[in-house]
Each structure stands twice: as C-alpha cells, then as structure tokens.
Amino acid sequence: MSADTVRPMSWFDKLAHPGQFMIWSRHLLAPLWGLTVLCFAVGLWLAFFHSPDDYQMGATVRIMYVHVPNAWLSQFVYAIMAVSAVGTLVWRHPMADVSMKAAAPLGAAFTAMALFSGSLWGRPTWGTFWEWDGRMTSTLILFFIYLGLIALWAAFDDKLRAAKVVAVLTLVGAINIPIIKFSVDWWNTLHQPASVFRPGGPTMPASILAPLFTMLFAFTFLFLVLHVIAMRTEVTARRIRTLQRRQAAAGTSA
Amino acid sequence: MPDLGPHAIFIIGAYIGVGLVTIGLVAVTLGRAAAARRRLALLEARRDRDAKA
Numbered sequence: 001m002s003a004d005t006v007r008p009m010s011w012f013d014k015l016a017h018p019g020q021f022m023i024w025s026r027h028l029l030a031p032l033w034g035l036t037v038l039c040f041a042v043g044l045w046l047a048f049f050h051s052p053d054d055y056q057m058g059a060t061v062r063i064m065y066v067h068v069p070n071a072w073l074s075q076f077v078y079a080i081m082a083v084s085a086v087g088t089l090v091w092r093h094p095m096a097d098v099s100m101k102a103a104a105p106l107g108a109a110f111t112a113m114a115l116f117s118g119s120l121w122g123r124p125t126w127g128t129f130w131e132w133d134g135r136m137t138s139t140l141i142l143f144f145i146y147l148g149l150i151a152l153w154a155a156f157d158d159k160l161r162a163a164k165v166v167a168v169l170t171l172v173g174a175i176n177i178p179i180i181k182f183s184v185d186w187w188n189t190l191h192q193p194a195s196v197f198r199p200g201g202p203t204m205p206a207s208i209l210a211p212l213f214t215m216l217f218a219f220t221f222l223f224l225v226l227h228v229i230a231m232r233t234e235v236t237a238r239r240i241r242t243l244q245r246r247q248a249a250a251g252t253s254a
Numbered sequence: 255m256p257d258l259g260p261h262a263i264f265i266i267g268a269y270i271g272v273g274l275v276t277i278g279l280v281a282v283t284l285g286r287a288a289a290a291r292r293r294l295a296l297l298e299a300r301r302d303r304d305a306k307a
Contacts, residue, residue: 053259059259059261059262060265063264067268116271117272120264124264226279229283230287233290243298246301
C-alpha cells in the first residue's frame with residue numbers, strides 16, 4: 001500500500017488507539033470534575049434544605065438521594081462492562097478490555113454503597129436492615145459478580161487471555177441486570193415498584209425529583225471521571241509492563 | 255439543617271457511609287494514577303539514560 005492510499009484514522013480507530021485515547025481523554029477530566037463538584041454541591045443543598053419530608057417515610061426520604069443513584073450506577077456500570085465485553089470479543093478493540101477492567105472496581109463500590117444505604121433506609125421504613133427478597137438478593141449477587149470478575153483479572157498472567165475469559169463471564173453475568181430491574185414486578189417484595197422510570201411518568205413531586213436527579217447526575221459524572229482516570233492508569237500500566245519487558249530483555253542480551 | 259426526625263441517625267449514617275466510600279474511591283483512583291505516572295517516568299528516564307550510555 002502506497003502512502004497515497006493510507007486511509008485517515010476514523011473516529012473508531014482514534015477511540016481504539018491507546019495513544020490517541022491518552023491525548024483526547026486528558027481534555028475531558030477538568031469539565032467532568034467541574035460538573036461532578038457542581039452537581040454534588042447543588043444536590044446536597046437541595047436534599048437537605050429544599051426537599052420536603054415524604055408523607056409516609058418522613059425525613060428518611062433523604063436516604064433515597066444517595067441510595068437510588070448508587071443503585072442506578074451499580075447496573076449502569078455493569079451495562080458498560082457488558083458493552084465493553086462485546087467490544088473485546090467481537091472487534092478485539094484494544095480499549096474495550098481496558099474499559100472493562102477499569103469499570104469493575106467502580107461498579108463494586110457503587111453496588112456496596114447501594115446495599116449499605118438501602119439497608120439503612122430499610123430499617124426505619126420496613127423495620128429490618130435486610131430481607132432476602134428478589135431485588136436485594138439479586139443486587140447482592142451483582143456485588144459478588146463484580147468481586148469475582150476483579151479476582152479473575154488478577155488471577156491471569158496472560159492479560160489477553162484474561163480479557164477474553166472476563167468478557168465471556170461478564171456477558172453471562174449480564175443476565176442478572178434484567179432480573180434486578182424486574183424483580184419488583186416478578187416477585188413479592190418489600191421494595192416499592194418503579195416510581196421514577198415508569199410508563200405514565202414519575203409518581204413523585206418535582207420537589208423530590210429535583211434533588212434526586214441532581215444527585216443522580218453527580219454520581220454519574222463522578223463515575224465517568226473516575227472511569228476515564230482508571231482507564232488512563234490501565235493504559236499507563238500496560239506501557240510500564242512493555243518497558244519492563246524490553247529493559248529486562250536488553251539486560252539479558254547485554 | 256432541617257429537623258431530621260426520630261430516624262436522623264439512619265439518614266446521617268447513610269450520608270457519612272456513602273461519603274467515606276466515595277472519598278476512598280476517589281483517593282484510591284487518584285493514588286493509583288499518580289503511582290503509575292511516577293513509575294512510567296522512572297522507567298522512561300532509565301531507558302533514555304541507557305540509550306545515551
């Protein structure tokens with residue numbers, strides 16, 4: 001192929017190239033940090049000073065503003081991992097397994113926070129910290145899936161093989177996401193049915209939806225910025241391993 | 255601060271717990287990034303030194 005026929009890099013190529021990713025992703029960090037801090041400041045202010053008490057739950061409705069965003073992220077992060085797994089298995093996209101590996105610890109942390117805050121919300125609302133119902137049990141299983149995937153990444157020396165195995169298991173584990181979502185419809189549960197994203201619109205007043213969505217955006221922007229940073233760290237770690245191998249080889253041959 | 259009622263301990267506990275995990279998550283992510291950057295800079299400096307020698 002002559003120099004004249006070399007095609008320019010498409011957006012997909014730019015996305016796939018780790019060097020290109022390190023260049024363009026650097027410009028995302030400051031705006032994402034800014035949006036995260038702004039949304040947290042406004043969200044906390046709305047949650048504590050502008051949110052009315054719920055007619056049934058009273059002031060404990062405020063726990064929803066940290067519980068629901070983390071519960072949403074526990075599933076959203078897994079969905080990102082599942083899409084990345086497809087990228088790894090179908091297109092062998094170099095950044096797909098980087099994205100998968102970087103997202104797993106973040107997903108585990110958000111799931112842990114959802115379980116913790118849900119438990120503290122359950123005690124005054126239902127009279128118990130824990131109940132083995134469909135929603136809570138399937139979310140606990142999601143937490144263990146995250147831990148299993150993190151352990152699996154660490155168990156392989158061959159990172160390419162690890163990426164393929166983790167991608168397959170991530171897709172198998174994705175079956176749990178619709179189970180979490182629809183568990184409140186399929187089984188008897190203490191959990192209330194969907195009250196925000198439902199046909200016919202939300203059942204909550206705007207004064208409760210405003211802090212809820214602001215905190216939802218705050219945690220989502222936080223995930224996005226931490227995901228980009230963790231991906232950059234993984235790309236750097238791979239460059240470190242390459243350099244170490246080269247220097248070890250040079251030292252052996254010298 | 256509004257009156258958080260008889261269940262204030264649960265509300266404050268939830269916010270403190272989530273806050274601590276969030277701060278920990280940010281600290282670990284930034285710490286790992288900084289450590290990786292330092293390690294890479296060290297290796298690149300060694301590579302450049304070896305190339306000159």
